[in-house]
Amino acid sequence: MTTTPDDEAVLSSVLDEWKAAVDAHQPERVASLFTEDAVFQGLHPYSVGRKGVAAYYDSQPPGLKAEYRILETRRPADNLVLGYLDVEFSFTDRPPLDVKLSVLASRVDDRWYLGHYQVSRLG
Secondary structure, eight states: OOOOHHHHHHHHHHHHHHHHHHHTTOHHHHHTTEEEEEEEESSSSOEESHHHHHHHHHTSOTTOEEEEEEEEEEEEETTEEEEEEEEEEEOSSSOOEEEEEEEEEEEETTEEEEEEEEEEOOO
16 A cells, blocks of 8 residues: 555545644634544644544644655545645744654544544754
């Protein structure tokens, strides 16, 4: 299995909304893109559910921006798309932070949500 345009489109549909909400510093909007029981691991201790996602993004500094590039996708099941990404978070007062991000998008009814999110700092 390899990356396909359909799988990239699925991830981009969710991640473009995620980026817009992060860039606008709208934590509740970010959280609405996750499943109710999402496992979320930013650069702080993990949380489960939208409340933890909202709290994490609320704690981020104003002016935080995200740029992402999808590196790989896999589809382990019809309603799941796994993604591996490069993400650069930029700040107004310090150098950018480059991370790797793994996400699992889940289709619930007719909409895709993030059910798993894990950031890794390499190097």
